[in-house]
Amino acid sequence: LQLVEEAEPKLEGSEMVPWLDRLATEHGNLRAGVEWAVDRDPEAALRLVSGLTFFWQRRGFLTEGRRMISASLARVDALPPVDGDARPARMALRAKALWCGGTNAFGQGELDVSRAMLDEAVVLAREYGTPKTLVDALTMLGFACVLLGDEAASEAAIEEGERVASATKYKQGIAALKGVR
Numbered sequence: 001l002q003l004v005e006e007a008e009p010k011l012e013g014s015e016m017v018p019w020l021d022r023l024a025t026e027h028g029n030l031r032a033g034v035e036w037a038v039d040r041d042p043e044a045a046l047r048l049v050s051g052l053t054f055f056w057q058r059r060g061f062l063t064e065g066r067r068m069i070s071a072s073l074a075r076v077d078a079l080p081p082v083d084g085d086a087r088p089a090r091m092a093l094r095a096k097a098l099w100c101g102g103t104n105a106f107g108q109g110e111l112d113v114s115r116a117m118l119d120e121a122v123v124l125a126r127e128y129g130t131p132k133t134l135v136d137a138l139t140m141l142g143f144a145c146v147l148l149g150d151e152a153a154s155e156a157a158i159e160e161g162e163r164v165a166s167a168t169k170y171k172q173g174i175a176a177l178k179g180v181r
Contacts, residue, residue, distance in 0.1 A: 001037075001044055004030065004051035011054035012172060023055045034068045042075035046093040053100035062104045069101040088128045095124035099137040106144055115144045122157070135165045135173035142180040154180070 003026065010019045023030065030052060037045035049069045056065030073094065082090055102117030118141040125134035138161035145154035158180050165173035 001033070001048055001051075004048055008051040008054070011058070016058075020055060020058055023052070024059060031064070031068075034072070038068070038071045038075050042072060042079060043090060043093060045072035046076055046097045048072075050093070050096045050100050053103060056104065057107060062107050066101060066104045066108070069097055069104065073097055073101070091124050091128035092130065092133070095121050095129040095137070096133045098124065099133055099140065102137070102144070103140050106140055111144050111148050115141065115148060118144060131164050131168040132170055132173065135161045135168075135170055135177070138164070139173065139176045139180060142177070146180065 003023075007019045007023055010016065030048070034045055034048045034052070037048055045068075049065070049072050052068075053065060056062060076090065076094065081087075098117045098121035102114045102121060105111075105114035105117060118137050121129075121137040122134065122141055125137050129137075138157045142154045142157040142161065145151070145157060158177055161173065161177045164170070165177060
């Protein structure tokens with residue numbers, strides 16, 4: 001988990017290739033770690049799968065990623081509900097994992113699945129997630145909706161994403177949203 005969380009922010013910049021290579025050398029261990037966490041610590045599993053999404057996408061492991069994201073979400077959903085201080089953290093993790101799952105489904109051309117996951121990710125991210133998760137989910141939702149022919153939903157997602165990205169100075173989000181138009 002420490003390796004994944006250290007690598008995640010570096011998978012979107014000039015350090016991407018060395019970090020992808022480092023994760024590739026640990027791929028078997030990472031897979032085993034996710035499988036262990038799904039059974040024993042589902043919230044840690046969500047943190048792992050969310051952090052590995054760019055690795056899976058950039059190295060062609062979309063099916064593996066989707067399987068592990070789905071297993072992690074299912075295990076968290078089977079946990080007793082949490083109230084109070086623990087609920088926002090769990091919902092923020094869920095929002096990010098749904099964005100990751102929706103992104104992987106998009107990459108495999110399953111646009112309806114992608115949209116459903118991204119719609120839920122956006123709802124949760126608005127209330128519990130970080131601005132980055134919200135912008136990332138809105139960006140992918142914009143892409144999915146435009147390919148599904150729902151230009152109004154795409155435009156709404158892009159506009160909200162631009163507002164949030166600009167307000168938080170999330171430069172990568174701003175750039176990604178320009179790619180949707």
